[in-house]
Amino acid sequence: MSTPSTVDRAFETALYDAADAALDAAASLLAADPAADAELSRRGEEFVATAWRRGWQPADLVRIVRRELDDVHVRLVAALIRAQAPDDRPRGPRWAAQLDDVPEGTAAPRTDRFSHATAVLELYRLLLRLPSLEPLESGASGASGASGESRKAGQPGRAGDPRRESRPESRALVRIRALLAKAEATGYPEEAEALSAKAQELMARHSIDEALLSAHAPSPDAPGACRIGVEPPYEQAKAVLLDAVADANHCRAVWNEPLGFSTVVGFEADLEAVELLYTSLLVQAEAAMTKAEAAQRAGGRKRTKTFRQSFLAAYAHRAGTRLRAVAEAATAETGTETDVDLLPVLASREVAVTERLERLFPETTTTRLRGAGDAAGWTEGTRAADRARVGRRRPLP
Structure with a gap:
């Protein structure tokens, strides 16, 4: 022995x-x-x-x-x-x-x-001690709504050649990255919001282009999935924001609270858009929150964790509403310009995404956002997300 x-x-x-x-x-x-x-x-x-x-x-x-x-x-x-x-x-x-x-x-x-x-x-x-996770790779077999609710997974659960495969980035994504970089760099909230809205408009058009190409391809694309970190503090509000971005870009998200990430399901171009926009909006939201909190303190009012949680929750709720409006407007305008009925194409992709989500997560639960009871935080968060102008500078409702 x-x-x-x-x-x-x-x-x-x-x-x-x-x-x-x-x-x-x-x-x-x-x-x-x-x-x-x-x-x-x-x-x-x-x-x-x-x-x-x-x-x-x-x-x-x-x-x-x-x-x-x-x-x-x-x-x-x-x-x-x-x-x-x-x-x-x-x-x-x-x-x-x-x-x-x-x-x-x-x-x-x-x-x-x-x-x-x-x-x-x-x-x-x-x-x-790591638990098993849902396999995301092709062939292998909680997100929030505008109401402030978040779906969570029922239970918590490349290598070979480590070099990255060469895949040229589309011109649309290059422009989107540039817009979001400007949005993060500017010191003017109104300009940041307008740049982000323009980026969402380009994302919507890019998604439509990809959908039309795939629909006419011999082997149409299938939806994929990725995990995006949702880090503390205020992870509930951040999960709400990520879900809002995912929903506006034809994706679905499920939040795994214990392990600190959301799984986003969608087509590849849309997943790239969600990763880009969520990261950028989170940077902008935190900058706006810091500025709003400083103004509150300058006025003699001390603010707490509840203010910040309420701010981010309101920001996520309002940003989701506006992002969806931008995406819907871009879809309608693109359909008019191309004289193509986009609804069947987009509907079939939505069904495919939903089916992939349900295969990955047969059971999910829904949880309501907690700790968003600070009225001043909610008001300031809504204002921070409400400054955007889209398209031809028409204010969103």
Whole structure:
């Protein structure tokens, strides 16, 4: 009978026992045996490969480690992901893009072997306990509404060549990125809102173009899915905002509150639009909230977490209304310009998205936004989202 390796003994001691004493004992074993380092790294790569089989993706893994542990653990998991990638199968452009975004650099600088071993074991404990997620890759088988409700998943649950597949970005997306960059950079809320509205208009037109191309293709596209982080604080209000953006762009979203992300289902061009616009609107909303809160304090009124939660909830609600109006207007105008009946094409894509969502999430629950009872916060949030002008500078109702 073979003698258990140092790594096996360390794992038996620490990975299945949450006590600090067990962790210290296991770290001491590893620190005293430099010959165990290679096996320790190899076993970490196996944990990463297991996470992929459980439905996790590179961005998900980095996000959960950053959420639950520290920077040293983020550097460790990034090194493992990059080391495991050449042994994995090709998984497509979205996965490859996530690999490109994995933080650069090697594992954290070592102060001593014991500290390093402790960090590795803390990371492996987390990886070992990851739940299974819904598989998002092609062929594998709560979001909020304007009312301030959010659907949540019923339960919480690329590698190969790590180089990103070459796919030229469309001119429309280049213009959209430029508009949103200007919106984030300007110090004038009215200009930021107008630029964001124009970006949404271009997104709607781009989505229609993609839908028409797909409808006439020999093999029409199928809807995909991606996960977008919804980070604290005020994650409920942020999930509402993400759902509003998804809804305006022909997508559907389901929020996984315990793991800190929403899964967005839709066609690829629409998913790209949702990722871009949500990130930009979140930056703008937080800047507007900071400014509004400063004005409240200057007036002698102290504001709290409830003010900020109410501000973001109101911003999300009103922004969703306006984004949908922009998208509907762009759809109607495009249909008139092209003399094409868009309704059957868009309806068939909506059905496809709904079917994919229901396959991924057979059961969802709906939760109502809490903590949005500050009247001043709600008013200021609505005003911040209400300054936009769209199209030919006509104010939205």
